[in-house]
Amino acid sequence: AWIMNNAEDKAIFVDLTFVPILEKIAGAVRSLRRVIVLTDRAHMPQTSLANAVAYEEWLAEADGDFAWKTFDENTAAGMCYTSGTTGDPKGVLYSHRSNVLHAMIAAMPDAMGLSSRD
Secondary structure, three states: OHHHHHHOOOEEEEOHHHHHHHHHHHHHOOOOOEEEEOOOHHHOOOOOOOOEEEHHHHHHHOOOOOOOOOOOOOOEEEEEEOOOOOOOOOEEEEEHHHHHHHHHHHOOHHHHOOOOOO
16 A cells, blocks of 8 residues: 555556455555456456446447557656665656667567577
8 A cells, every 4th residue: 555655546457366455455545546457347346446347347438539649758657666675665667768678678589588499
């Protein structure tokens, strides 16, 4: 809950197996507005989570006519947190550029020594 509050998370995508854990801490997360459970309606569990929705239903709510916006490649794309071994966890922002470059390098067999033969 500490990291979610620090990041001011408004939504979370959660696997079915973690729904019971999230139910225990959701009341302590002040900014949480939407919980998207990674399942379809048929497998959606009964939950005490406010504003929980199955992923497939959430997608169906969206307008398919989306106008993509342009932004600088250095715009923040995501945030990861340290483990907090020497104090409170610290958030690190990753840019769109760094994510694309990392994906390109990680996909090259010589970069990580992995290939289809492994």
